[in-house]
Amino acid sequence: MLRLSNLTVLRGECPVVDSVSFDIDQGEVIGLIGPNGAGKTTLMRAALGLIKHSGTSSISSRPHKERGKLAAFMPQSREIAWPVPVETLVTLGRLPHLSLGAAPSETDRAAVSAALDALDLGGYRNRLSTELSGGEQARVLLARALAQDTPLVIADEPIAGLDPAHQIATMNAFENMAAEGRSVLVSIHDLGLAARHCTRLIVMDRGKLIADGAPLDVLTPDLLRDTFGITAFLTETADGLIFLPLQVTA
Numbered sequence: 001m002l003r004l005s006n007l008t009v010l011r012g013e014c015p016v017v018d019s020v021s022f023d024i025d026q027g028e029v030i031g032l033i034g035p036n037g038a039g040k041t042t043l044m045r046a047a048l049g050l051i052k053h054s055g056t057s058s059i060s061s062r063p064h065k066e067r068g069k070l071a072a073f074m075p076q077s078r079e080i081a082w083p084v085p086v087e088t089l090v091t092l093g094r095l096p097h098l099s100l101g102a103a104p105s106e107t108d109r110a111a112v113s114a115a116l117d118a119l120d121l122g123g124y125r126n127r128l129s130t131e132l133s134g135g136e137q138a139r140v141l142l143a144r145a146l147a148q149d150t151p152l153v154i155a156d157e158p159i160a161g162l163d164p165a166h167q168i169a170t171m172n173a174f175e176n177m178a179a180e181g182r183s184v185l186v187s188i189h190d191l192g193l194a195a196r197h198c199t200r201l202i203v204m205d206r207g208k209l210i211a212d213g214a215p216l217d218v219l220t221p222d223l224l225r226d227t228f229g230i231t232a233f234l235t236e237t238a239d240g241l242i243f244l245p246l247q248v249t250a
C-alpha cells in the first residue's frame, strides 16, 4: 500500500522528518501520533509527493496521474472555498477515475453515495458546503477522500472538532475499510480513540519515528512520559483498550 524508505524533509537545514521508514500493508488502520510539531503532517505530505523530500515513497515515485488512484488525502485544513452542494464536492473525489469531460457513471455515483452514508451525510447532499458547521465540513472533506475509493486513505486529524458519536463513527468507517482490504493512515491526537480503533500506532517525535507496533506495546508509561509528557491509565478490557490521560509530568 505504501513503502517509505529514509524519508527526509528539510526546513532550512533542519530535518523535520528525519529518515523515516515503514511499510503499510493491506487491512491496516495506522494511527500516526506524536506531539504538536513532531512532523506528522509533513510526513504525510511528503509520502504523497506534495512536498520536496529525499529518500523514497512508493507513491511519490509514481507518475502524477497514477497517484490519485493509489491514495486519497484529507488535509488538516478544513477551508471549503466554493459554495457548491455537498454532493458536488464529494463527487470531485471521483476525478482520478473520470476521463476528461466525462460525466460520472453509475459506479461513480455509487461510490459517492457510499461515502456520504459512511459519514452520516445522506441528508446533506443538497446543502451548500460553505453553510455547514466546522465538524460537518470536516466530514464532507473526508467523504470526498473516501469516494475516491483508493487502496489507501491518508487523513490528517480527521476527527478533530467532531462530536463523540461522529468521532467513533469515523473510526468505525476506517475499520470497515480495513476489513475490505483497504488501509488507512490517520494522524490523531486522541490517544484513547487511537488505542481502541487502530491496529497499529506509529509514534513520531522531533521528526523521527520512535515507536511502531500494536497500541498496547507502544503506549508504555516510559513513552508517554518521554514523548507526550503525561501519565495515563491503560487497560485491556473485553470491550477493547481503555486509555485515559491522567497528569502532565513535571
Ligand SMILES: Nc1ncnc2c1ncn2[C@@H]1O[C@H](COP(=O)(O)OP(=O)(O)OP(=O)(O)O)[C@@H](O)[C@H]1O
Pocket: 011, 016, 034, 035, 036, 037, 038, 039, 040, 041, 042, 043
Ligand atoms: N512551511 C514550513 N516552513 C517551516 N517550517 C515548517 C513549515 N511547516 C511545518 N514546519 C515545521 O515543521 C515541524 C513539523 O510540522 P508538522 O506540521 O509536520 O507537525 P505535526 O506533527 O503535524 O504537528 P501538529 O500535531 O501540531 O499538527 C514543526 O516544527 C513546524 O514548525
